Amino acid sequence: MPTAERGSTAPRATLTDVAALAGVTPGTASKAINGRGRLRPETRERVRAAAEQLNFQPSAIAQSLLSGRSWTVGLITTDSIGRFGMPVLLGAEDALGAGEISVLLCDTRGDAIRERHHLRALTARGVDGIIVAGRRTDPRPPLPGPISVPVVYALGPSTDPEDSSVVSDDAHGVRLAVQHLADSGRTRIAHVTGPEHHAAATARAAHTRSELAEFGLQLAAGRVHHGEWSESWGRQATDIVLRADPDCDAFFCGNDQIARGVADALRESGHLVPQDIAVVGYDNWDVMALASRPPLTTVDTNLLEVGRVAALRLMDAIDGNPHHGVEPVPCRLVIRDSTGPRAPVR
Amino acid sequence: MPTAERGSTAPRATLTDVAALAGVTPGTASKAINGRGRLRPETRERVRAAAEQLNFQPSAIAQSLLSGRSWTVGLITTDSIGRFGMPVLLGAEDALGAGEISVLLCDTRGDAIRERHHLRALTARGVDGIIVAGRRTDPRPPLPGPISVPVVYALGPSTDPEDSSVVSDDAHGVRLAVQHLADSGRTRIAHVTGPEHHAAATARAAHTRSELAEFGLQLAAGRVHHGEWSESWGRQATDIVLRADPDCDAFFCGNDQIARGVADALRESGHLVPQDIAVVGYDNWDVMALASRPPLTTVDTNLLEVGRVAALRLMDAIDGNPHHGVEPVPCRLVIRDSTGPRAPVR
DNA sequence: ACGCAGTGGGAAACCCTTTGCCTTCGCAGA
């Protein structure tokens, strides 16, 4: 017979049980276990032994009722937690877990009704705070109604500047990419990115323009190329750009899928990457960046860190020190084989 | 002044507040709100109005304390929630949310210490049950120690047959794929898959063998080709298989990445997909299956459904009807352009 | 007018833990 009989439905021991076993009152047992009050060391030890014997665990629910804090936060994701929401979630869970705070997960599927429903459920459960993780970097309206607990927006900022938001620093990411390309001698850099109605696309495009200007450079083909966030758009755009500007020597792409499409199209049309043309992606999505031929140099958006920082800001707010405004988290450039020195002009 | 003053720290109204406003005792107010006891309709209405006016929400914590149920379940993921864990999680969250149950998320990063820690935290919080979602389909040892609440294992089953597990039905998925290939006239089918130490690879390989035998077929190249779960392995394996068996007319791959690699290698070596050679993947990971040229026919593992069923089984168990053993969830074949009728023999 | 049935709603216990206050006891000093 194994010592640990699993699946047993043994009712959990309460403090009263422990106290009875140790021959004291519940109040005294509480003090013994929590190291408060004035107790003989011997008594303290007796209670501890009893607690151990009964495998006592204090009821967090009862503690919450009394303390008014649930040591729980809600994490609302505005759209099915996908590639972007997930690292944010993990980062937040990590930071909160270290503070012994548990995460209640709510997925709204982008539905406002569901969002309100989850919001009610969370406040009913007495969460100490809420993190709202967007699926994209587009700003979103704040949670509706008066919320009685602190809220931090992660990845997609709130449109209300009074709210606390934590986002990945697009300007920084773009700067890293463009500097890297310029440093490796590229002068005709194209920018291929996602749809114009995505903040991530337009913001990065704007930063690309201004950063190129810093180096006295202009966009290859004269303009930003907007399309889908897909490999197929990357392949398509490659043709368009090379036809418009055959001397183009680098592609900076709005995400890794587009970059991979570009790399494929270049290879298949006989251009050498990076000797002839360099390619830089965005997001550092390993499954794209590593599978690409060649593997992609790309901007890591540090989403884990975004989640972690959001959690820290929330804990600050819970402790009475709310933050306001949008806090950008720096990016990181991951250099792989799709960039490198330009080959000597043939 | 907007009606909804956000960020306000209005303390939540309690039942006592409502009762006072309605001129009754808390007990009566409770009955009025929950539709119990014998009350005059007028009184009931007065209380409801008071509750509405104060925006009353009963404290789930107080309710839990009394009822012994927290309407909360823990979701433990054994490794950072990735591509496989996430759909399971979403399916579970969906099914539970409909039952007004919230999900406490715990990520163990595959660390047993962290797992125990989270387990303690969950039981302390009084969860009504626990779902353990693996990252792969490999069986895992059950949670340690006596657990006082029901547990359901999703995706990766427990090694204890007494436990309740819900998994994707590999045999069914393989059958769908092989039947589809056989139906379209393929007779020399190769199987390229992941490492031998992954249950997903070996199980699917075994099922492939026996399913082929059903059709009187044998593996092209005479054996299963094990390697990494990567595109690059898919490309590599393509060469190996075609060299060993030039008449091979179909590749059934252990996942979509391998299948995409196969499709790329075939295209680049001048084989037509599907006219010459058909390709079938596994997982229906859209980002691979759709981006592949051509898009992949693939087996959808129905992980959302796995999560949903796991949640249903857990709720059953919570209601006193525990399940035992491993329950497979059927797969679905998604047919795209990488399969089709074989071209007439040239 | 009295008794009875039935209705409406109040009082209090309960869930579990924490904590401030109070009691009790022992011992030392006067």
Added chain:
DNA sequence: TCTGCGAAGGCAAAGGGTTTCCCACTGCGT
């Protein structure tokens, strides 16, 4: 012997909601 003090630990309330039990009152029948 009595006072005083410190130490040890008991007592009870609080936190918010639910539920059982019971009481009081109304209205009807006789």
